[in-house]
Amino acid sequence: xxxxxxxxxxxxxxxxxxxxxxxxxxxxxxxxxxxxxxxxxxxxxxxxxxxxxxxxxxxxxxxxxxxxxxxxxxxxxxxxxxxxxxxxxxxxxxxxxxxxxxxxxxxxxxxxxxxxxxxxxxxxxxxxxxxxxxxxxxxxxxxxxxxxxxxxxxxxxxxxxxxxxxxxxxxxxxxxxxxxxxxxxxxxxxxxxxxxxxxxxxxxxxxxxxxxxxxxxxxxxxxxxxxxxxxxxxxxxxxxxxxxxxxxxxxxxxxxxxxxxxxxxxxxxxxxxxxxxxxxxxxxxxxxxxxxxxxxxxxx
Numbered sequence: 001x002x003x004x005x006x007x008x009x010x011x012x013x014x015x016x017x018x019x020x021x022x023x024x025x026x027x028x029x030x031x032x033x034x035x036x037x038x039x040x041x042x043x044x045x046x047x048x049x050x051x052x053x054x055x056x057x058x059x060x061x062x063x064x065x066x067x068x069x070x071x072x073x074x075x076x077x078x079x080x081x082x083x084x085x086x087x088x089x090x091x092x093x094x095x096x097x098x099x100x101x102x103x104x105x106x107x108x109x110x111x112x113x114x115x116x117x118x119x120x121x122x123x124x125x126x127x128x129x130x131x132x133x134x135x136x137x138x139x140x141x142x143x144x145x146x147x148x149x150x151x152x153x154x155x156x157x158x159x160x161x162x163x164x165x166x167x168x169x170x171x172x173x174x175x176x177x178x179x180x181x182x183x184x185x186x187x188x189x190x191x192x193x194x195x196x197x198x199x200x201x202x203x204x205x206x207x208x209x210x211x212x213x214x215x216x217x218x219x220x221x222x223x224x225x226x227x228x229x230x231x232x233x234x235x236x237x238x239x240x241x242x243x244x245x246x247x248x249x250x251x252x253x254x255x256x257x258x259x260x261x262x263x264x265x266x267x268x269x270x271x272x273x274x275x276x277x278x279x280x281x282x283x284x285x286x287x288x289x290x291x292x293x294x295x296x297x298x299x300x
Contacts, residue, residue: 003075005039006068008032009047013065016054090118091279096131096143097123098198099222103144103160103266108290112283119279125222127197135271141280142287146199147265149206154272160291161266164242165200167255170232180256183211190218190236192227200264204239207262228252 012021012032022029040046047061057065093112097105109121126134131143132152144160151157167186169175186208193215194201208215218236221227224244231238232251241264245254268284268291275281 001039001042002035003072005035006071008035009039009061010065010068010072012036012048012055013057013061016056018055090116091277092120092122093142093275093277093280093283094122094140095124095283096134096140096145097125098128098131098144098146098266099125099194099224103291105144108287111290112286116279116282127195127222128199128202129197132269135269138271138276141270141275141277142284143269145267145269146202147267148199148202151267152269155269156272156274157267157269158288158291159265159267161241162263165204165257165262165264166240166242166245167257168228168231168238168240168245168248168252169255170234171251171253173234173237173253175237175255176253178253178255180258182259183207183257183262184213184259186215186237186257187211187213189216191215192219192221192230192236192238193217194224194227194239195220195222198222199266200239200241203262203264207260210260 008021008025008027011025012018015021015024018029018032022032025032036048040048043060043064045060046058047064049056049058049061095105095109097103105123109123113119113121124134124140128145128147131140131145132155134140135143136154145152145157147157147159167175167181175181193204196202196205205215219227219230221230224240227238227240228245228248228251230236232248238245238252240248240254242254245252248254268287270284275284
């Protein structure tokens with residue numbers, strides 16, 4: 001029995017298709033089929049049901065699959081252990097982030113890449129809910145997420161930003177001269193906000209629910225810059241992180257929201273058990289040291 005045969009079997013089982021599996025493995029389809037046939041011959045049972053267009057597992061295949069995965073995982077773990085002992089860092093790290101103008105993520109990744117060029121880095125942008133789910137399912141090693149009022153179960157965090165959530169309006173808006181408004185004042189307004197699943201939106205929705213109303217969201221976008229542009233053109237009141245809104249003072253007026261005062265938080269997040277590879281652990285420790293939360297001396 002060869003590891004290559006187990007790898008081919010696991011890949012076909014996951015892809016449920018020989019063509020897709022061959023493409024993923026970067027080998028020919030006949031080569032994949034031949035190796036799995038040899039594995040089946042050695043075990044004395046067919047592992048794959050080839051009778052339908054979508055390849056399935058036979059009863060024997062279902063029984064063998066976890067052992068095949070465990071064997072491949074053990075080999076990968078042995079390689080990682082040796083690399084860790086020898087000080088050689090390789091493999092891949094998978095990072096996720098919410099849209100943010102506050103975090104120098106490119107600087108973090110560039111520094112990591114310079115020190116560890118053999119490690120491949122992938123980055124995705126998604127909502128906080130999606131990032132948390134991908135952390136739990138090990139699709140991501142580390143993520144920057146927005147927090148609501150609670151920390152997600154099974155996830156450890158380090159707070160990296162905590163600031164007021166504000167209302168922002170164009171310079172010619174009737175509220176442009178105001179410093180603060182009660183949350184209730186936003187009830188009838190067309191609002192411009194990040195999508196559901198983001199930490200800022202979750203916190204804002206929670207506050208509105210506590211005040212007895214559902215916010216009237218007229219425009220949603222995942223890019224803070226787009227929200228600012230929409231508000232500056234008079235299309236509604238944008239709900240933004242305080243520091244970002246203040247940075248847009250040439251086109252927006254930032255207004256504090258009272259009763260209750262709302263705050264948005266960003267956090268570095270990872271699974272409670274920690275990343276599973278040496279490369280991901282090194283990146284996490286680097287991020288913890290680099291991403292330091294410094295409270296503001298002044299502000300709402």
